[in-house]
Amino acid sequence: MLKRLRLDAMHERHRALTPSLAGSHREAAAVCLSRHHTPPTVVSLSDNGIEAPAEVAWDVPDAKILDAWANETDTTEWGACGCVIAGLEEARGLVAVRRAETGSGADYYVGAPGSGILDLEDCSRLEVSGVDGGDQREVSQRLLRKVRQLREGRSSLPAIAGVIGFAARFLVLQDVEDTP
Amino acid sequence: MTWDKHHSKSERLAIEAETALRAGQREAAERFYVEAAAAEAEALLQLPEEKMRTRGVTAVSSVALWYKGRNYAVAERQAHALLALPTFPTFAQEQLRDLLQLIWAAQSAAAAGFKFVPGDVLVSVKGGQIIHGGAPLDLIVRKVEGIQAVLFRTVEMLLNKAFRRHGPASADLQAMFRPWLFQAPAGSYQFAVRVQEPEQREIWEADRPKLDNVAATFFKVLRASAMDPEQELPKVVPDSQYRAAFLNLSRDLAPTGKAFERLEIRDAGSPADPIALFEVDSRKQLNAALRSIRPPKSDSPTDQKVELRGILRALHLDQDWLEVATYDDPPIHVKVEEAGDVLDDVVGPMVNRPVVLHATRHGKKYLFRDIELDE
Numbered sequence: 001m002l003k004r005l006r007l008d009a010m011h012e013r014h015r016a017l018t019p020s021l022a023g024s025h026r027e028a029a030a031v032c033l034s035r036h037h038t039p040p041t042v043v044s045l046s047d048n049g050i051e052a053p054a055e056v057a058w059d060v061p062d063a064k065i066l067d068a069w070a071n072e073t074d075t076t077e078w079g080a081c082g083c084v085i086a087g088l089e090e091a092r093g094l095v096a097v098r099r100a101e102t103g104s105g106a107d108y109y110v111g112a113p114g115s116g117i118l119d120l121e122d123c124s125r126l127e128v129s130g131v132d133g134g135d136q137r138e139v140s141q142r143l144l145r146k147v148r149q150l151r152e153g154r155s156s157l158p159a160i161a162g163v164i165g166f167a168a169r170f171l172v173l174q175d176v177e178d179t180p
Numbered sequence: 181m182t183w184d185k186h187h188s189k190s191e192r193l194a195i196e197a198e199t200a201l202r203a204g205q206r207e208a209a210e211r212f213y214v215e216a217a218a219a220e221a222e223a224l225l226q227l228p229e230e231k232m233r234t235r236g237v238t239a240v241s242s243v244a245l246w247y248k249g250r251n252y253a254v255a256e257r258q259a260h261a262l263l264a265l266p267t268f269p270t271f272a273q274e275q276l277r278d279l280l281q282l283i284w285a286a287q288s289a290a291a292a293g294f295k296f297v298p299g300d301v302l303v304s305v306k307g308g309q310i311i312h313g314g315a316p317l318d319l320i321v322r323k324v325e326g327i328q329a330v331l332f333r334t335v336e337m338l339l340n341k342a343f344r345r346h347g348p349a350s351a352d353l354q355a356m357f358r359p360w361l362f363q364a365p366a367g368s369y370q371f372a373v374r375v376q377e378p379e380q381r382e383i384w385e386a387d388r389p390k391l392d393n394v395a396a397t398f399f400k401v402l403r404a405s406a407m408d409p410e411q412e413l414p415k416v417v418p419d420s421q422y423r424a425a426f427l428n429l430s431r432d433l434a435p436t437g438k439a440f441e442r443l444e445i446r447d448a449g450s451p452a453d454p455i456a457l458f459e460v461d462s463r464k465q466l467n468a469a470l471r472s473i474r475p476p477k478s479d480s481p482t483d484q485k486v487e488l489r490g491i492l493r494a495l496h497l498d499q500d501w502l503e504v505a506t507y508d509d510p511p512i513h514v515k516v517e518e519a520g521d522v523l524d525d526v527v528g529p530m531v532n533r534p535v536v537l538h539a540t541r542h543g544k545k546y547l548f549r550d551i552e553l554d555e
Contacts, residue, residue, distance in 0.1 A: 018192065018195050020195070099194070100237045100241040101220075101240075101244040102275070103247060103279045117184055118184060119183060119231050123233075134407075157271065
Protein backbone atom coordinates (compact mmCIF):
# COMPACT_ATOMS: atom_id res chain seq x y z
CA MET A 1 0.00 0.00 0.00
CA LEU A 2 1.23 3.48 -0.90
CA LYS A 3 2.51 5.44 2.07
CA ARG A 4 0.80 8.74 2.86
CA LEU A 5 1.94 12.03 4.42
CA ARG A 6 -0.92 13.12 6.66
CA LEU A 7 -1.01 16.88 6.98
CA ASP A 8 -4.58 16.94 8.31
CA ALA A 9 -5.52 17.18 12.02
CA MET A 10 -1.90 16.74 13.11
CA HIS A 11 -2.68 18.16 16.56
CA GLU A 12 -4.75 15.06 17.28
CA ARG A 13 -1.72 12.79 16.90
CA HIS A 14 1.20 15.04 17.85
CA ARG A 15 1.00 16.35 21.40
CA ALA A 16 3.54 19.14 20.67
CA LEU A 17 1.12 20.71 18.18
CA THR A 18 -1.87 22.82 19.10
CA PRO A 19 -4.72 23.12 16.58
CA SER A 20 -3.50 26.57 15.48
CA LEU A 21 0.10 25.42 15.12
CA ALA A 22 -0.92 22.32 13.18
CA GLY A 23 -3.13 24.52 10.98
CA SER A 24 -0.22 26.86 10.28
CA HIS A 25 2.05 23.99 9.27
CA ARG A 26 -0.66 22.57 7.00
CA GLU A 27 -1.33 25.93 5.33
CA ALA A 28 2.35 26.68 4.80
CA ALA A 29 2.95 23.19 3.39
CA ALA A 30 0.04 23.68 0.98
CA VAL A 31 1.53 27.00 -0.22
CA CYS A 32 4.97 25.44 -0.74
CA LEU A 33 3.64 22.36 -2.54
CA SER A 34 1.30 24.44 -4.71
CA ARG A 35 4.23 26.50 -5.99
CA HIS A 36 5.37 23.43 -7.94
CA HIS A 37 2.61 20.78 -8.08
CA THR A 38 -1.12 20.13 -8.09
CA PRO A 39 -2.66 17.85 -5.48
CA PRO A 40 -2.33 14.99 -4.91
CA THR A 41 1.25 14.21 -5.74
CA VAL A 42 3.76 11.53 -4.84
CA VAL A 43 7.00 12.28 -3.03
CA SER A 44 9.96 10.03 -2.53
CA LEU A 45 10.32 9.36 1.21
CA SER A 46 13.85 8.29 2.14
CA ASP A 47 14.49 7.01 5.66
CA ASN A 48 18.15 6.32 6.43
CA GLY A 49 18.67 5.62 2.74
CA ILE A 50 15.65 3.38 2.16
CA GLU A 51 13.27 5.00 -0.29
CA ALA A 52 9.55 4.52 -0.77
CA PRO A 53 6.91 6.57 -2.58
CA ALA A 54 4.38 8.44 -0.44
CA GLU A 55 1.28 10.30 -1.50
CA VAL A 56 0.61 13.78 -0.20
CA ALA A 57 -2.67 15.62 -0.63
CA TRP A 58 -3.52 19.21 0.28
CA ASP A 59 -6.14 21.89 -0.33
CA VAL A 60 -5.07 24.41 -2.94
CA PRO A 61 -4.53 27.66 -0.99
CA ASP A 62 -6.84 30.59 -1.73
CA ALA A 63 -5.73 34.21 -2.08
CA LYS A 64 -6.19 34.89 1.64
CA ILE A 65 -3.88 32.06 2.61
CA LEU A 66 -1.35 33.06 -0.04
CA ASP A 67 -1.35 36.62 1.33
CA ALA A 68 -0.89 35.36 4.86
CA TRP A 69 2.11 33.31 3.76
CA ALA A 70 3.76 35.87 1.52
CA ASN A 71 7.12 35.64 3.28
CA GLU A 72 8.86 32.89 1.32
CA THR A 73 11.50 32.08 3.92
CA ASP A 74 9.02 31.68 6.79
CA THR A 75 6.62 29.72 4.62
CA THR A 76 9.27 27.26 3.47
CA GLU A 77 10.39 26.76 7.06
CA TRP A 78 6.86 26.21 8.41
CA GLY A 79 5.82 24.04 5.48
CA ALA A 80 8.93 21.91 5.78
CA CYS A 81 8.27 21.38 9.46
CA GLY A 82 4.76 20.08 8.80
CA CYS A 83 5.90 17.76 6.00
CA VAL A 84 8.91 16.37 7.87
CA ILE A 85 6.85 15.65 11.01
CA ALA A 86 4.25 13.93 8.80
CA GLY A 87 7.01 11.99 7.02
CA LEU A 88 8.51 10.81 10.30
CA GLU A 89 5.09 9.70 11.49
CA GLU A 90 4.55 7.69 8.32
CA ALA A 91 8.05 6.23 8.09
CA ARG A 92 8.66 5.36 11.76
CA GLY A 93 5.46 5.94 13.70
CA LEU A 94 7.16 8.70 15.72
CA VAL A 95 5.29 11.82 16.76
CA ALA A 96 6.23 15.33 17.85
CA VAL A 97 5.91 15.18 21.62
CA ARG A 98 7.38 18.47 22.86
CA ARG A 99 8.62 21.87 21.76
CA ALA A 100 11.39 23.79 23.42
CA GLU A 101 12.56 27.28 22.65
CA THR A 102 15.94 28.32 21.34
CA GLY A 103 17.36 31.79 20.78
CA SER A 104 16.21 31.75 17.19
CA GLY A 105 13.03 29.70 17.16
CA ALA A 106 11.93 26.39 18.62
CA ASP A 107 13.03 22.79 18.39
CA TYR A 108 10.67 19.85 18.22
CA TYR A 109 11.38 16.67 20.17
CA VAL A 110 10.05 13.43 18.77
CA GLY A 111 9.41 10.01 20.23
CA ALA A 112 6.99 7.11 20.34
CA PRO A 113 3.36 8.05 21.02
CA GLY A 114 3.01 8.51 24.78
CA SER A 115 6.64 9.43 25.37
CA GLY A 116 7.92 12.84 26.47
CA ILE A 117 5.32 13.20 29.19
CA LEU A 118 7.58 13.10 32.25
CA ASP A 119 10.84 14.12 30.60
CA LEU A 120 12.79 14.19 27.33
CA GLU A 121 15.40 11.57 28.26
CA ASP A 122 14.27 9.11 25.55
CA CYS A 123 13.33 11.65 22.91
CA SER A 124 15.27 12.83 19.86
CA ARG A 125 15.61 16.35 18.65
CA LEU A 126 14.19 16.92 15.18
CA GLU A 127 16.18 19.22 12.94
CA VAL A 128 14.14 20.34 9.93
CA SER A 129 15.06 22.08 6.74
CA GLY A 130 13.18 22.96 3.56
CA VAL A 131 14.38 23.54 0.01
CA ASP A 132 11.89 25.32 -2.22
CA GLY A 133 13.47 24.90 -5.67
CA GLY A 134 16.29 22.66 -6.77
CA ASP A 135 16.57 18.96 -7.47
CA GLN A 136 17.22 15.84 -5.39
CA ARG A 137 20.94 16.53 -5.41
CA GLU A 138 20.38 19.86 -3.74
CA VAL A 139 18.15 18.26 -1.11
CA SER A 140 20.81 15.62 -0.42
CA GLN A 141 23.49 18.29 -0.11
CA ARG A 142 21.32 20.18 2.36
CA LEU A 143 20.88 16.98 4.38
CA LEU A 144 24.64 16.40 4.42
CA ARG A 145 25.23 19.93 5.68
CA LYS A 146 22.55 19.48 8.31
CA VAL A 147 24.03 16.22 9.53
CA ARG A 148 27.51 17.76 9.63
CA GLN A 149 26.18 20.71 11.64
CA LEU A 150 24.51 18.39 14.10
CA ARG A 151 27.65 16.30 14.50
CA GLU A 152 29.92 19.31 14.95
CA GLY A 153 27.38 21.31 16.77
CA ARG A 154 25.69 22.39 19.86
CA SER A 155 23.89 19.30 21.02
CA SER A 156 25.01 15.91 22.19
CA LEU A 157 21.42 14.70 22.09
CA PRO A 158 20.44 12.08 19.54
CA ALA A 159 18.83 13.85 16.64
CA ILE A 160 16.99 13.18 13.42
CA ALA A 161 17.64 15.43 10.46
CA GLY A 162 14.77 15.85 8.02
CA VAL A 163 14.85 17.78 4.75
CA ILE A 164 12.11 18.22 2.17
CA GLY A 165 12.62 19.54 -1.34
CA PHE A 166 9.27 20.89 -2.47
CA ALA A 167 10.07 21.13 -6.17
CA ALA A 168 12.10 17.92 -6.08
CA ARG A 169 9.34 15.95 -4.27
CA PHE A 170 11.98 14.42 -2.07
CA LEU A 171 11.76 14.02 1.72
CA VAL A 172 14.83 12.58 3.48
CA LEU A 173 15.24 11.52 7.09
CA GLN A 174 18.50 10.54 8.70
CA ASP A 175 19.54 9.63 12.23
CA VAL A 176 22.41 11.54 13.73
CA GLU A 177 23.92 9.56 16.58
CA ASP A 178 25.30 10.91 19.85
CA THR A 179 28.50 12.86 19.46
CA PRO A 180 31.21 12.29 22.04
CA MET B 181 2.97 20.30 40.08
CA THR B 182 5.38 18.42 37.82
CA TRP B 183 7.76 19.28 34.98
CA ASP B 184 5.02 18.14 32.58
CA LYS B 185 2.46 20.64 33.86
CA HIS B 186 4.82 23.63 33.90
CA HIS B 187 6.49 22.79 30.59
CA SER B 188 3.12 22.21 28.91
CA LYS B 189 1.94 25.60 30.17
CA SER B 190 5.13 27.18 28.84
CA GLU B 191 4.68 25.49 25.44
CA ARG B 192 1.13 26.82 25.12
CA LEU B 193 2.16 30.35 26.06
CA ALA B 194 5.14 30.31 23.68
CA ILE B 195 2.85 29.23 20.85
CA GLU B 196 0.47 32.09 21.77
CA ALA B 197 3.43 34.44 21.63
CA GLU B 198 4.50 33.17 18.23
CA THR B 199 0.95 33.54 16.90
CA ALA B 200 0.78 37.12 18.23
CA LEU B 201 4.14 37.89 16.67
CA ARG B 202 3.00 36.61 13.29
CA ALA B 203 -0.06 38.85 13.59
CA GLY B 204 2.21 41.85 14.20
CA GLN B 205 1.21 42.15 17.90
CA ARG B 206 4.71 42.54 19.30
CA GLU B 207 3.75 43.77 22.79
CA ALA B 208 1.26 40.96 23.35
CA ALA B 209 3.85 38.48 22.10
CA GLU B 210 6.40 39.75 24.61
CA ARG B 211 3.91 39.40 27.47
CA PHE B 212 3.22 35.79 26.48
CA TYR B 213 6.94 35.08 26.19
CA VAL B 214 7.60 36.40 29.70
CA GLU B 215 4.77 34.24 31.14
CA ALA B 216 6.12 31.25 29.21
CA ALA B 217 9.62 31.92 30.58
CA ALA B 218 8.34 31.98 34.15
CA ALA B 219 6.53 28.66 33.62
CA GLU B 220 9.66 27.13 32.07
CA ALA B 221 11.77 28.33 35.02
CA GLU B 222 9.29 26.55 37.32
CA ALA B 223 9.51 23.42 35.17
CA LEU B 224 13.29 23.45 35.56
CA LEU B 225 12.98 23.48 39.35
CA GLN B 226 10.99 20.22 39.24
CA LEU B 227 13.76 18.23 37.56
CA PRO B 228 16.20 16.04 39.48
CA GLU B 229 19.89 16.36 38.57
CA GLU B 230 20.07 12.98 36.85
CA LYS B 231 17.67 14.06 34.09
CA MET B 232 20.50 15.77 32.28
CA ARG B 233 18.96 16.07 28.83
CA THR B 234 15.66 17.39 30.05
CA ARG B 235 17.39 19.86 32.38
CA GLY B 236 19.60 21.18 29.61
CA VAL B 237 16.77 21.59 27.11
CA THR B 238 14.45 23.19 29.68
CA ALA B 239 17.13 25.58 30.92
CA VAL B 240 17.97 26.83 27.42
CA SER B 241 14.28 27.15 26.65
CA SER B 242 13.70 29.26 29.75
CA VAL B 243 16.59 31.68 29.06
CA ALA B 244 15.54 31.94 25.40
CA LEU B 245 11.99 32.82 26.45
CA TRP B 246 13.14 35.61 28.84
CA TYR B 247 15.27 36.93 25.97
CA LYS B 248 12.38 36.82 23.50
CA GLY B 249 10.20 38.62 26.06
CA ARG B 250 12.92 41.31 26.18
CA ASN B 251 13.49 40.70 29.88
CA TYR B 252 17.22 40.77 29.33
CA ALA B 253 18.25 41.23 32.96
CA VAL B 254 16.49 38.07 34.12
CA ALA B 255 17.69 36.15 31.05
CA GLU B 256 21.30 37.11 31.76
CA ARG B 257 21.05 36.35 35.49
CA GLN B 258 19.51 32.94 34.87
CA ALA B 259 22.08 32.03 32.20
CA HIS B 260 24.97 32.93 34.53
CA ALA B 261 23.45 31.00 37.44
CA LEU B 262 23.02 27.90 35.27
CA LEU B 263 26.52 28.12 33.80
CA ALA B 264 27.91 28.25 37.33
CA LEU B 265 26.44 24.83 38.15
CA PRO B 266 29.19 22.18 38.00
CA THR B 267 26.83 19.47 36.76
CA PHE B 268 25.19 21.44 34.00
CA PRO B 269 25.27 19.52 30.65
CA THR B 270 27.89 20.60 28.13
CA PHE B 271 25.54 20.92 25.12
CA ALA B 272 23.37 23.35 27.06
CA GLN B 273 26.40 25.36 28.23
CA GLU B 274 27.29 26.08 24.59
CA GLN B 275 23.77 27.18 23.78
CA LEU B 276 23.60 29.41 26.86
CA ARG B 277 26.86 31.13 25.88
CA ASP B 278 25.44 31.81 22.40
CA LEU B 279 22.30 33.20 24.01
CA LEU B 280 24.34 35.45 26.30
CA GLN B 281 25.92 37.09 23.26
CA LEU B 282 22.51 37.81 21.80
CA ILE B 283 21.30 39.13 25.15
CA TRP B 284 24.27 41.49 25.55
CA ALA B 285 23.90 42.87 22.03
CA ALA B 286 20.18 43.45 22.58
CA GLN B 287 20.82 45.03 26.00
CA SER B 288 23.38 47.47 24.59
CA ALA B 289 21.10 48.51 21.74
CA ALA B 290 18.14 48.98 24.10
CA ALA B 291 20.26 51.02 26.54
CA ALA B 292 21.47 53.29 23.75
CA GLY B 293 17.88 53.83 22.59
CA PHE B 294 18.48 52.51 19.08
CA LYS B 295 15.85 50.63 17.15
CA PHE B 296 16.53 48.37 14.23
CA VAL B 297 14.41 47.33 11.28
CA PRO B 298 13.23 43.71 11.55
CA GLY B 299 15.71 41.00 10.60
CA ASP B 300 19.33 40.40 11.51
CA VAL B 301 21.77 39.29 8.84
CA LEU B 302 24.44 36.81 9.89
CA VAL B 303 27.49 36.58 7.65
CA SER B 304 29.96 33.70 8.02
CA VAL B 305 33.26 33.37 6.20
CA LYS B 306 34.87 29.94 6.15
CA GLY B 307 37.83 27.94 4.89
CA GLY B 308 41.21 29.05 3.55
CA GLN B 309 42.96 31.43 5.93
CA ILE B 310 39.93 31.70 8.25
CA ILE B 311 40.24 30.24 11.75
CA HIS B 312 37.59 29.81 14.42
CA GLY B 313 36.64 33.35 15.48
CA GLY B 314 39.46 35.01 13.54
CA ALA B 315 40.06 36.27 9.99
CA PRO B 316 42.38 38.66 8.15
CA LEU B 317 41.22 42.20 8.88
CA ASP B 318 41.35 43.42 5.26
CA LEU B 319 39.23 40.51 4.08
CA ILE B 320 36.53 41.14 6.66
CA VAL B 321 36.55 44.90 6.03
CA ARG B 322 35.96 44.22 2.32
CA LYS B 323 33.11 41.83 3.01
CA VAL B 324 31.49 44.28 5.44
CA GLU B 325 31.73 47.02 2.78
CA GLY B 326 30.22 44.66 0.24
CA ILE B 327 27.30 43.78 2.51
CA GLN B 328 26.73 47.46 3.26
CA ALA B 329 26.66 48.25 -0.47
CA VAL B 330 24.04 45.54 -1.10
CA LEU B 331 21.95 46.86 1.81
CA PHE B 332 21.98 50.45 0.52
CA ARG B 333 21.09 49.29 -2.97
CA THR B 334 18.24 47.22 -1.48
CA VAL B 335 16.84 50.26 0.36
CA GLU B 336 17.11 52.39 -2.78
CA MET B 337 15.34 49.74 -4.86
CA LEU B 338 12.55 49.36 -2.27
CA LEU B 339 12.04 53.13 -2.19
CA ASN B 340 11.96 53.27 -6.01
CA LYS B 341 14.89 55.68 -6.07
CA ALA B 342 16.40 56.52 -9.45
CA PHE B 343 19.24 54.13 -10.15
CA ARG B 344 22.51 55.51 -8.72
CA ARG B 345 25.23 55.26 -11.31
CA HIS B 346 27.99 57.19 -9.57
CA GLY B 347 28.81 58.24 -6.05
CA PRO B 348 27.84 56.70 -2.73
CA ALA B 349 24.29 56.36 -1.42
CA SER B 350 22.86 59.80 -0.63
CA ALA B 351 23.95 61.31 2.67
CA ASP B 352 20.39 61.37 4.06
CA LEU B 353 19.85 57.72 3.21
CA GLN B 354 23.19 56.79 4.80
CA ALA B 355 22.30 58.75 7.91
CA MET B 356 18.78 57.35 8.08
CA PHE B 357 19.57 53.70 7.55
CA ARG B 358 22.85 52.97 9.22
CA PRO B 359 23.98 49.38 8.99
CA TRP B 360 25.48 48.23 12.31
CA LEU B 361 28.00 45.52 12.84
CA PHE B 362 27.47 43.16 15.75
CA GLN B 363 29.59 40.46 17.26
CA ALA B 364 27.94 37.11 16.60
CA PRO B 365 28.53 33.71 18.16
CA ALA B 366 31.80 32.50 16.67
CA GLY B 367 31.35 30.15 13.76
CA SER B 368 34.36 30.01 11.57
CA TYR B 369 34.34 33.80 11.43
CA GLN B 370 30.93 35.33 11.80
CA PHE B 371 29.43 38.78 12.18
CA ALA B 372 25.90 40.12 12.34
CA VAL B 373 24.53 43.17 10.55
CA ARG B 374 21.41 45.11 11.46
CA VAL B 375 19.96 48.22 9.91
CA GLN B 376 19.12 51.01 12.33
CA GLU B 377 15.68 52.55 11.95
CA PRO B 378 15.50 56.19 10.83
CA GLU B 379 15.54 58.47 13.89
CA GLN B 380 12.84 60.68 12.34
CA ARG B 381 10.69 57.71 11.56
CA GLU B 382 7.56 59.81 10.92
CA ILE B 383 9.14 61.27 7.75
CA TRP B 384 9.38 57.73 6.40
CA GLU B 385 6.06 56.49 7.76
CA ALA B 386 4.50 56.13 4.30
CA ASP B 387 7.36 53.83 3.34
CA ARG B 388 7.22 51.80 6.54
CA PRO B 389 5.97 48.54 4.95
CA LYS B 390 8.81 48.75 2.44
CA LEU B 391 11.38 49.48 5.13
CA ASP B 392 10.23 46.58 7.27
CA ASN B 393 11.11 44.44 4.26
CA VAL B 394 14.72 45.55 3.94
CA ALA B 395 16.21 42.41 5.46
CA ALA B 396 13.71 40.08 3.74
CA THR B 397 14.42 41.66 0.35
CA PHE B 398 18.18 41.63 1.01
CA PHE B 399 17.92 37.89 1.70
CA LYS B 400 15.90 37.28 -1.47
CA VAL B 401 18.37 39.20 -3.61
CA LEU B 402 21.40 37.35 -2.28
CA ARG B 403 19.69 33.95 -2.34
CA ALA B 404 18.70 34.40 -5.97
CA SER B 405 22.19 35.70 -6.82
CA ALA B 406 23.85 32.71 -5.18
CA MET B 407 21.47 29.98 -6.33
CA ASP B 408 20.39 30.88 -9.82
CA PRO B 409 21.38 34.38 -10.92
CA GLU B 410 20.14 33.91 -14.50
CA GLN B 411 16.67 32.51 -13.77
CA GLU B 412 15.75 33.57 -10.22
CA LEU B 413 17.28 37.02 -9.84
CA PRO B 414 15.11 38.63 -12.56
CA LYS B 415 12.02 37.54 -10.58
CA VAL B 416 13.28 39.37 -7.47
CA VAL B 417 14.94 42.30 -9.24
CA PRO B 418 13.10 43.06 -12.50
CA ASP B 419 15.08 46.27 -13.14
CA SER B 420 18.12 45.30 -15.21
CA GLN B 421 20.28 48.14 -13.85
CA TYR B 422 19.69 47.09 -10.25
CA ARG B 423 20.16 43.48 -11.28
CA ALA B 424 23.56 44.23 -12.80
CA ALA B 425 24.55 46.13 -9.65
CA PHE B 426 23.54 43.22 -7.40
CA LEU B 427 25.35 40.72 -9.63
CA ASN B 428 28.55 42.77 -9.49
CA LEU B 429 28.33 43.25 -5.73
CA SER B 430 27.52 39.56 -5.14
CA ARG B 431 30.47 38.49 -7.26
CA ASP B 432 32.79 40.45 -5.01
CA LEU B 433 31.32 38.71 -1.97
CA ALA B 434 32.06 35.31 -3.49
CA PRO B 435 35.41 33.64 -2.78
CA THR B 436 38.15 32.99 -5.29
CA GLY B 437 39.33 30.11 -3.10
CA LYS B 438 42.62 31.68 -2.07
CA ALA B 439 41.81 33.63 1.09
CA PHE B 440 38.57 31.83 1.96
CA GLU B 441 36.33 29.17 0.47
CA ARG B 442 32.78 29.97 1.49
CA LEU B 443 30.62 32.91 2.49
CA GLU B 444 27.25 32.15 4.01
CA ILE B 445 24.38 34.54 4.62
CA ARG B 446 21.86 33.54 7.26
CA ASP B 447 18.76 34.99 8.83
CA ALA B 448 19.48 35.26 12.56
CA GLY B 449 15.83 34.35 13.10
CA SER B 450 16.47 30.88 11.69
CA PRO B 451 20.24 30.51 11.53
CA ALA B 452 20.41 26.75 11.01
CA ASP B 453 20.32 26.96 7.20
CA PRO B 454 22.18 29.45 5.07
CA ILE B 455 19.89 31.58 2.93
CA ALA B 456 22.67 32.23 0.44
CA LEU B 457 25.86 30.29 0.01
CA PHE B 458 28.67 31.71 -2.12
CA GLU B 459 31.40 29.26 -3.09
CA VAL B 460 34.21 29.40 -5.63
CA ASP B 461 31.88 28.17 -8.39
CA SER B 462 29.45 31.00 -7.64
CA ARG B 463 31.76 33.43 -9.45
CA LYS B 464 31.38 31.49 -12.69
CA GLN B 465 27.58 31.56 -12.44
CA LEU B 466 27.56 35.27 -11.59
CA ASN B 467 29.91 36.01 -14.49
CA ALA B 468 27.64 34.10 -16.87
CA ALA B 469 24.63 36.07 -15.61
CA LEU B 470 26.52 39.34 -16.00
CA ARG B 471 27.51 38.47 -19.56
CA SER B 472 23.90 37.71 -20.41
CA ILE B 473 22.61 41.14 -19.35
CA ARG B 474 25.44 43.32 -20.62
CA PRO B 475 25.04 44.64 -24.14
CA PRO B 476 27.90 43.11 -26.14
CA LYS B 477 30.64 45.60 -27.04
CA SER B 478 31.40 45.76 -30.72
CA ASP B 479 35.09 44.91 -30.95
CA SER B 480 36.80 45.13 -34.34
CA PRO B 481 38.48 42.01 -35.81
CA THR B 482 41.92 43.38 -34.96
CA ASP B 483 41.04 43.95 -31.30
CA GLN B 484 42.60 41.63 -28.75
CA LYS B 485 41.05 40.42 -25.49
CA VAL B 486 43.49 40.88 -22.58
CA GLU B 487 43.47 40.14 -18.88
CA LEU B 488 45.41 42.57 -16.69
CA ARG B 489 46.38 41.55 -13.17
CA GLY B 490 47.66 44.14 -10.75
CA ILE B 491 46.73 46.80 -8.23
CA LEU B 492 43.96 49.27 -9.02
CA ARG B 493 45.89 52.50 -8.43
CA ALA B 494 43.66 55.25 -9.79
CA LEU B 495 40.31 55.97 -11.33
CA HIS B 496 38.29 58.87 -12.62
CA LEU B 497 34.95 57.46 -13.69
CA ASP B 498 33.59 60.88 -14.71
CA GLN B 499 36.47 61.05 -17.20
CA ASP B 500 35.87 57.42 -18.20
CA TRP B 501 39.18 55.82 -17.13
CA LEU B 502 40.92 53.78 -14.48
CA GLU B 503 44.51 52.68 -14.03
CA VAL B 504 46.08 49.41 -13.01
CA ALA B 505 49.68 48.95 -11.87
CA THR B 506 50.86 45.51 -13.02
CA TYR B 507 52.98 43.16 -10.91
CA ASP B 508 56.03 43.72 -13.20
CA ASP B 509 59.19 45.14 -11.65
CA PRO B 510 58.98 48.08 -12.02
CA PRO B 511 55.19 48.06 -12.37
CA ILE B 512 53.64 49.18 -15.63
CA HIS B 513 50.78 51.65 -15.17
CA VAL B 514 48.08 50.78 -17.68
CA LYS B 515 45.34 53.31 -18.31
CA VAL B 516 42.07 51.69 -19.33
CA GLU B 517 39.37 53.72 -21.03
CA GLU B 518 35.58 53.34 -21.44
CA ALA B 519 35.25 52.69 -17.71
CA GLY B 520 32.53 55.25 -17.10
CA ASP B 521 29.79 52.65 -16.63
CA VAL B 522 31.47 50.96 -13.68
CA LEU B 523 29.53 51.53 -10.48
CA ASP B 524 31.27 53.39 -7.67
CA ASP B 525 30.19 50.98 -4.98
CA VAL B 526 31.59 48.11 -7.04
CA VAL B 527 34.95 49.57 -7.94
CA GLY B 528 35.45 51.85 -4.90
CA PRO B 529 36.44 49.05 -2.50
CA MET B 530 38.93 47.75 -5.09
CA VAL B 531 41.19 50.82 -5.01
CA ASN B 532 44.73 49.88 -3.93
CA ARG B 533 43.79 46.20 -3.96
CA PRO B 534 44.65 43.35 -6.33
CA VAL B 535 42.24 43.12 -9.25
CA VAL B 536 41.72 41.18 -12.45
CA LEU B 537 40.74 43.56 -15.23
CA HIS B 538 39.32 42.30 -18.50
CA ALA B 539 39.91 44.66 -21.41
CA THR B 540 40.08 44.85 -25.16
CA ARG B 541 43.26 46.11 -26.77
CA HIS B 542 42.32 48.46 -29.56
CA GLY B 543 45.51 49.74 -31.20
CA LYS B 544 47.45 51.31 -28.36
CA LYS B 545 44.37 51.78 -26.20
CA TYR B 546 42.94 49.46 -23.57
CA LEU B 547 39.15 49.49 -23.41
CA PHE B 548 37.39 48.42 -20.23
CA ARG B 549 35.18 45.31 -20.24
CA ASP B 550 35.03 44.00 -16.64
CA ILE B 551 36.83 44.13 -13.30
CA GLU B 552 36.80 41.88 -10.24
CA LEU B 553 38.71 41.60 -7.00
CA ASP B 554 41.56 39.13 -6.90
CA GLU B 555 41.73 37.91 -3.29
